[in-house]
Amino acid sequence: MTTSRAQAGATILVVEDEPSIADVLAITLRFHGFEVVTADSVRSALQLARGVRPDAVLLDISLPDGDGRQVCRVLREERPELAVVFLTARDAPADVVKGLTLGGDDYITKPFNVDELVARTRAVLRRTRPAADPAAPPAPRPPVLRHGGLELDEATYTARRGGQDADLTPTEFALLRHLMRHGDRIVPKEQLLREVWRYEHAPDSTVVETYISYLRRKLDPLAPDEPPLIVTRRGVGYGLRPAART
Missing domain, CATH: 3.40.50.2300 (Response regulator)
Structure with a gap:
């Protein structure tokens, strides 16, 4: 074994x-x-x-x-x-x-x-609890992911929007990280279930919708003057609203 x-x-x-x-x-x-x-x-x-x-x-x-x-x-x-x-x-x-x-x-x-x-x-x-090899040299510090006013620090597991901290659970953090890594592309629900939750066959699961709702409740109030952060493509999946060009 x-x-x-x-x-x-x-x-x-x-x-x-x-x-x-x-x-x-x-x-x-x-x-x-x-x-x-x-x-x-x-x-x-x-x-x-x-x-x-x-x-x-x-x-x-x-x-x-x-x-x-x-x-x-x-x-x-x-x-x-x-x-x-x-x-x-x-x-x-x-x-x-x-x-x-x-x-x-x-x-x-x-x-x-x-x-x-x-x-x-x-x-x-x-x-x-990500895998670690004690014989390997220290891994470089992961980068801070940014999307508009949203920041995700993978080294400290912290998220901020509009300069304010967001109190995310580990699963919420993992979901947001996956969306940020795809920029403003729509990520299919099946891919989120497979890569965030490791579910291979769960087509009827509502866990993605549930956690998207949690992220919206926690992140949107941090930037009340901005449009909702997460967009829904019905029947397909979810993604982040394109960041404003400066």
């Missing part, structure tokens, strides 16, 4: 109060080369997250002492780069949207396929 360098040594915090599910997740993830710690409550989840500092959290919503979304909210404030995947029986669209709005990078409903869960966990980690 081999594990890609992007996930080598990655630690997963599983927050699940059902022992049988927690055991299955722990055994499966360890088999695939992850380090795993488990928690069964809001209190123990926060304690472990602060002590172990995992690379990703698989987070149930219904916990005996509170709501898992509370855990996500606290961890997002303390560690914006941390990958958070909700794992829950709540499959109503409103629950999915609320979980993603709070900063979740993915939302998997029960019952789940363990192979799909491992694949989606790896996909999230590829976005939030």
Whole structure:
């Protein structure tokens, strides 16, 4: 069995109060080369997250002492780069949207396929924990991407528009980076699903539309005198509005 360098040594915090599910997740993830710690409550989840500092959290919503979304909210404030995947029986669209709005990078409903869960966990980690070769010389500092008044610093994972900081989750950052790398070209939805989310076959997924909406809510108010930043080509995809020529 081999594990890609992007996930080598990655630690997963599983927050699940059902022992049988927690055991299955722990055994499966360890088999695939992850380090795993488990928690069964809001209190123990926060304690472990602060002590172990995992690379990703698989987070149930219904916990005996509170709501898992509370855990996500606290961890997002303390560690914006941390990958958070909700794992829950709540499959109503409103629950999915609320979980993603709070900063979740993915939302998997029960019952789940363990192979799909491992694949989606790896996909999230590829976005939030890029591969590194300890024997390689230090990589040059990545450039700052610019599009009009929008700046994206890939070294510090920060975004600014109109001189103001935008508070983006790792997935929002990855999506915006992909759009910026394509300038003012329209990027097909299928390409975004494949290259940002690593989904090979998800034609009916609404995750792209959801995250485009999040970016609009966060970026457009930073430049109220400018037209909306992201344009939609219905039935095709999304792109950035051409920057004003000076």
